[in-house]
Amino acid sequence: MRRWQRLATIAAAALLVSALPGPAAISDAAISDPALPRKLSEFGFFAGPGATRPAPVLVAYGLRTPLFSDYAEKQRFVYVPDGARVSADAEGRLEFPVGSALIKTFGFGSGAGFRPIETRVLLRRAGGWEALPYVWNADLSDADLKVAGTRLPVTVTRPDGQRIEISYAVPNKNQCKECHSSAGAVVPIGPVAANMDIAPSAAAVFRKRIDWAAAPIAANGPVWNDPSTGSLDQRARAYLMVNCAHCHNPKGSASNSGLFLNYGAPGDRTATGVYKRPVAAGRGSGGREFAILPGQADQSIMIHRMASTEPGVAMPEVGRSMVHEEGVALIRAWISSLPSE
Amino acid sequence: MKWKIPALVSIASIAWAVPSAAKDIAVAAGSGAQERLQEALILAQPGDVVMLGEGRFDLTDGLSLDVAGVTVKGAGPEKSVLSFKGQMAAGEGLLVTSDNVVLRDFAVEDSRGDAIKSKGADNIVYHNIRVEWTGGPKETNGAYGIYPVESENVLIDSVLVIGASDAGIYVGQSRNIIVRDSIARFNVAGIEIENSFNADVHDNVATKNTGGILVFDLPNLPQQGGHNVRVFDNVVVENDTPNFAPKGNIVASVPSGTGVMVMANRDIEIFDNVFDGNGSSNIMIIGYRQKFDDVQYQPTVRNVRISDNAHGKTGFAPQFAGGEMLAAAFGGSVPPIIWDGVGGAEAKVYSSDEVPVLNLGLAKSDQPIETAQPALAKLAGDAAPKLPKIVMPAAMEAAIR
Incomplete structure (x- = not known):
């Protein structure tokens, strides 16, 4: 399936650059401490360049029906601290333990041509979720925190092949919350079991970490266009x-x-x-x-x-x-x- | 001792005192305003003042504030101008979602949607603000100028709103509200209190709107049952702008030339206002006239007290169905006060104003107007105001002194 071709490409890219140093360890402190890390690299999610070579402990997933974001390609990962458990409510909405992170990279182009624009992270801290947007620099060596968001010119190729120049908006921190808010608190949106396709290689292990409130819910929600x-x-x-x-x-x-x-x-x-x-x-x-x-x-x-x-x-x-x-x-x-x- | 910490935190949050580390964050007008100002609004700490410099801030996106206890202060409503003429996204110019915020001394111009919206933002103060759509009244203007919603304790003081395609000052689904000393002109609705409880609307000027001041309640909303609203000491004159609201919105049904309109509310007092030059009518008391599916909703008006208003020329150009016929039947103009008559004596709609009152004689709020049985009426009963004055927390009043 198309979703997994992309992940396979990431893996292939990882092999090609295997001469580079391996991924840094994930920084649990960067996720959990109250500070706002200035650079995405401080978390240790990716070895790079760009968002290639995700740390092996990250679990890739896709959404069967995703949010539309100007035809951007999205690469999603979840990080749960070693040994910690995830719980799921009766509707299958996942609740993550403190120290977890959801990582979503937005970019354009497919396969090896994928170019990341921004990576948004949701950090599960003791006081709740923190949403932060990072924008990739020109040489993809790192991404910088842009709490105020920004706009970037991007050429988008629509499914019908038409190419369109747009002003792509990276949301500011408040806009992250506007969508990710429930009764005033920041919450994840995507991780709902029925809508979540976890990478096949990791699915079985990840699902074993979930404590279900009711019967386990399979990833069989509707795919909007299928x-x-x-x-x-x-x-x-x-x-x-x-x-x-x-x-x-x-x-x-x-x-x-x-x-x-x-x-x-x-x-x-x-x-x-x-x-x-x-x-x-x-x-x-x-x-x-x-x-x-x-x-x-x-x-x-x-x-x-x-x-x-x-x-x-x-x-x-x-x-x-x-x-x-x-x-x-x-x-x-x-x-x-x-x-x- | 560790157990003391939560107590201290809660005291700090209740007292709303300015923390000792509070600081002014100056943001200058000019290039890069979007990112500089938005970053200041995000990084501000409770107690901080974001100081807008003199000049134009040309903004490309909506701005937002989500930190409690922050003041945004400009150099004056003609000096610090947030211009959203080049806005590319977002439903409003400035969005506030935190409590204890003070907005003062600046202008918002030409936002593509609403100008300033505060949602779930308790204890909010709007003071000395100008909101304007600079191209005059147009259907393509944003809907609301000043738009607090789902909030408790809303103080709107000394603002000016021009050109909103819905309501200049709109307070929705809120509780404990004061709108005072403000001017609304060339909006569809000048000032509108909707699905709200406990509001004082006083000492305002509503002129050149389609309708001056509206007190509405609509069905199918989380908060409904609007009540306890006092409209007093306002000047509501020459509201004669043709209705330019996009169809589908409730205000699109407001006739041009309306002074005050009360719809589907209870316990409303209208007193000591000056009315003149409103071509349809000065005061209209009506029920909700559209079909609805909501068992909780009460579509009629009850308990209205009208007293001591000054009524100038009115009803000379009624812009509602059957208006011309009514004018002809009642000596050339529609009476200054119109009530739909729904509920009869039990509705307790009283007026001691010395002007004629037209009772449309409807049995139901949504009855076709062609079947009305209009007649002059006396709305005899105790029309003296008795609702309590709305009082804001002292810190809110202190913030504008």
């Missing part, structure tokens, strides 16, 4: 869960909107967007009356905002400067399939 993995309804909801529900849930940054797209949303249909009128959408409404007007995608505010790149209209508000055409097509098909009243 109809063999779920119905249109299941895949659309998975897409909205991953791309919207981190804010659009009762404890998230969009709690005041009353639009809740998380799986555990109340049985209140209006809260899921169906025949829901906007509250504070402003021109985000685009002259439409409902978030979702069943059967009429073009009259649904959700489509209008997903298909826009205008600040003040575009949803999500941060994290993309392009339209995810394929994602919009999925949600459009789903809304069109909903029976109207």
Whole structure:
């Protein structure tokens, strides 16, 4: 599968540069201490150059349905301190022990042509999670902490082959929290068992480290663009869960909107967007009356905002400067399939 | 002794005292403003003052503050200008998500979405701030100028908001609120209190908006049941800007020429205001008129007390359905006070103002207006204000003295 080709490439690159010194040991102090390390290398996650040669203790994983980020490729790793246990709640959301780290590198290009732009880390410290963005320098020798974020010109090749110049936004520390927040605290978003494809070589060992609140949950959640993995309804909801529900849930940054797209949303249909009128959408409404007007995608505010790149209209508000055409097509098909009243 | 530490921490957080190490962080206008200012807002510690220099800050993205107890202070609303004309992302200009923040003495211009939003930010002070969309009233302007939401203790004092395509000053789903000594003009709604409890809106000027001051409650929201709002000592005149809100938003239904509109709230007092030149009506008391699916929601208005307002010329150009007919029927203009009549005497809508009141005679809030049975009415009853004054924590008032 495509996800694993990338990891194989990383491994191959590691072999090619095997004359370089081996990966440094992971610095548990850098993860756990309250300071903000200025350089990514202080953590010892990668031997480099760039994000190649991840430390062997890092566990690579992919998401079956990922967040859209301007078609960036993402390489994800989790680090759990030696011997520590991970727990999973009844929904399969993983909870990591103090000293753990989630590491996500964003870049463009595939295989050996992958060029990292930034690496975001989520550090599980005693006081909670800390989210920090690091931007790779020109020679990929290290990445620098950019608490205020930055913008970089990037050429993106869309799935249809079209090349587009964009201003890629590295989020600032607060923006990390805007998405990663639940009742005001920073939390991970991605590591939910059903949506998490752990690298095959590490999956069995990693899953043995998980203490499940209920029966173990398999990595069999819908893949948004693979109809063999779920119905249109299941895949659309998975897409909205991953791309919207981190804010659009009762404890998230969009709690005041009353639009809740998380799986555990109340049985209140209006809260899921169906025949829901906007509250504070402003021109985000685009002259439409409902978030979702069943059967009429073009009259649904959700489509209008997903298909826009205008600040003040575009949803999500941060994290993309392009339209995810394929994602919009999925949600459009789903809304069109909903029976109207 | 170790056990003492938590106690000390909690005392420090309650007292909101400025820690001894508090410092001023100066940020100059000019190039690189985005990263310099955002970094200052992130690295500030509780008690610090982020000082905005004189001049223009040309920003490319939204700014945000998530540190409690920080003051952001400019050199004045005409001197320190945060311009979001070149904004490329984010739903607002400045977002505040921490408690005990003071924002003062600067301007926010041309944000693509909302101008300043504070969410879940208790004890927030907005003082001497200008928010403006410099191209005048346009549908493409951002929705809200000053936008606190889901917060307790909100003090908005001496601000000026011009051009919001929804509400200039909008307080949503909050508790304990004062909006005072402020000016809202050329917005769709000048000042709006929505799904909120315990608010004083006083000594403001709302003019040239579509509607001057709105007190609304909407269904399907985490906090609803708006109540205890006093609107007093305001000047609400010549709100005659055509409605330029994007369709779909509730304010798009506000007729141009509205002074004060109360929708689906209870325990509302409107007194000692000056009304003039509002072409539709000075005071409208109505229920929620759209279809909704929410068993918790109460769509009607109850317990309104209207007294001692000065009513100038009004109702001469009603911009709502059936308005012209009503004007013709009532001697050329619509009466200065309109009530939808839902709930009858049990709604306890009282007015002692010496002006005519129009009762639309509706049985239900969403009844078609064509089936109304309008008639002049007396809203006799005890209309004297009795709600308690809203008081902010002393530290908030001290922050602007």
